[in-house]
Amino acid sequence: MKKALQLVLFLGIIATISGISVGYVNSITEPIIQDNLLASEITNLEAMYPGAEFTALEVSDDSGYVQGAYEVVGEGYAVKVQTTGYNSSTPIIALVGFDSEGTITGLMAIQQQETDGFGTKCFEDANIDTLYVGKALGETVDLLSGATVTSTAIQNAITAAQTVVAELVG
Amino acid sequence: MWQNFKNGFIKENPVFGLYLGMCSSLAISTSLNNAIGMGACVTLVLIASNVIVSAIRKITPDEIRIPVYIVVIASLVTIVEMVVHAFMPDLYTSLGVFLGLIVVNCIILGRAEAFASKNGVVSSAIDGLGMGLGYTFALLLISVVREFLTTAGLSFVNPFDPTQVIFSFTIEALEPYTISLFSASVGAFLTFACFAALFAVLRERSNKKEAK
Numbered sequence A: 001m002k003k004a005l006q007l008v009l010f011l012g013i014i015a016t017i018s019g020i021s022v023g024y025v026n027s028i029t030e031p032i033i034q035d036n037l038l039a040s041e042i043t044n045l046e047a048m049y050p051g052a053e054f055t056a057l058e059v060s061d062d063s064g065y066v067q068g069a070y071e072v073v074g075e076g077y078a079v080k081v082q083t084t085g086y087n088s089s090t091p092i093i094a095l096v097g098f099d100s101e102g103t104i105t106g107l108m109a110i111q112q113q114e115t116d117g118f119g120t121k122c123f124e125d126a127n128i129d130t131l132y133v134g135k136a137l138g139e140t141v142d143l144l145s146g147a148t149v150t151s152t153a154i155q156n157a158i159t160a161a162q163t164v165v166a167e168l169v170g
Numbered sequence B: 001m002w003q004n005f006k007n008g009f010i011k012e013n014p015v016f017g018l019y020l021g022m023c024s025s026l027a028i029s030t031s032l033n034n035a036i037g038m039g040a041c042v043t044l045v046l047i048a049s050n051v052i053v054s055a056i057r058k059i060t061p062d063e064i065r066i067p068v069y070i071v072v073i074a075s076l077v078t079i080v081e082m083v084v085h086a087f088m089p090d091l092y093t094s095l096g097v098f099l100g101l102i103v104v105n106c107i108i109l110g111r112a113e114a115f116a117s118k119n120g121v122v123s124s125a126i127d128g129l130g131m132g133l134g135y136t137f138a139l140l141l142i143s144v145v146r147e148f149l150t151t152a153g154l155s156f157v158n159p160f161d162p163t164q165v166i167f168s169f170t171i172e173a174l175e176p177y178t179i180s181l182f183s184a185s186v187g188a189f190l191t192f193a194c195f196a197a198l199f200a201v202l203r204e205r206s207n208k209k210e211a212k
Helices: A002-048 A121-122 A123-131 A148-169 B003-007 B024-029 B032-055 B062-087 B091-095 B096-102 B107-115 B121-151 B173-179 B185-211
Strands: A055-056 A064-074 A078-085 A092-099 A102-111 B154-155 B167-169
Touching: A002 A064, A002 A078, A002 A092, A002 A102, A002 B062, A064 A148, A078 A148, A092 A148, A102 A148, A121 A123, A121 A148, A148 B096, B024 B032, B024 B096, B024 B121, B024 B185, B032 B062, B032 B091, B032 B096, B032 B107, B032 B121, B032 B154, B062 B091, B062 B096, B062 B107, B091 B096, B096 B107, B107 B121, B121 B154, B167 B173
Parallel strands: none
Antiparallel strands: A055 A064, A064 A078, A078 A092, A092 A102, B154 B167
């Protein structure tokens, strides 16, 4: 009994020290990672809409998928969504583009580490065109066979984004 | 000590000699950048884990040594992952899940168990450095062949600043003859097999020399 306690105590101490050091490094790197993400968002928005101007919009979302929405002046809207596909440790983060009527004009992944050759198919240009582009508000986007988990995740996220855009379009 | 260090390269090269850590080395050896980045991360984790495991070897109860090693290694990998994510986002994206998978890279647990838990701090650190560089060296060999065959050139950019190209060249005469097969996993296996055979021959020779 005494031996068992000793073992548990030792492992506990090791785990505590590790936890503290990981937490410390995280407190240093977390703001930098966030900054990088924000900076890359501007780059991404500009990649999607070259030369356009953006304004950040305040939106309410109950689904938890929508991370932010931006008005693209003269073009429509861009909604940033986060959803979990096959890779549970790295969620998919993507921008969904809408025109001023709320019809989807494009999708661009900001961060995704889905299975190469399967889940990643959802982010190929040809598939984005057939699956997502041109879907009006109220229409549900299609799934992709061979990448069901990833495309279901994207479907959920886009549905949430459509709800947000529907409010914006009015 | 020098022998320990040198062993990591040819005789006990973790990838070509001990066939350890092959999953990550086959998966990410598509470009020189990935190879150097991954090699550096593994080397860092390996040195740090060897030093820590060796430093606590006398107070670690034998029954729970593996869980203790795993906690130590997992925290080190998480730290390295966060640092890479913060300062080298491009490398983080291209290494993907394999950066986190360093935790289960058998080279690290293997060295902790086989070497660091029985030897002093300094020689464990040197063993970690040797093994880490051996792994990096193996990745470099595979990735140079694969990148050259798939793109007819080689390039290396500064991982801290992707816009700063350190060197980059392509042989235009060879561009129509690139073999895209080598960017797929089949190409990784083919390259790996050729190098493994070469290293086996080298080992055989040095063994014979020693026997004489």
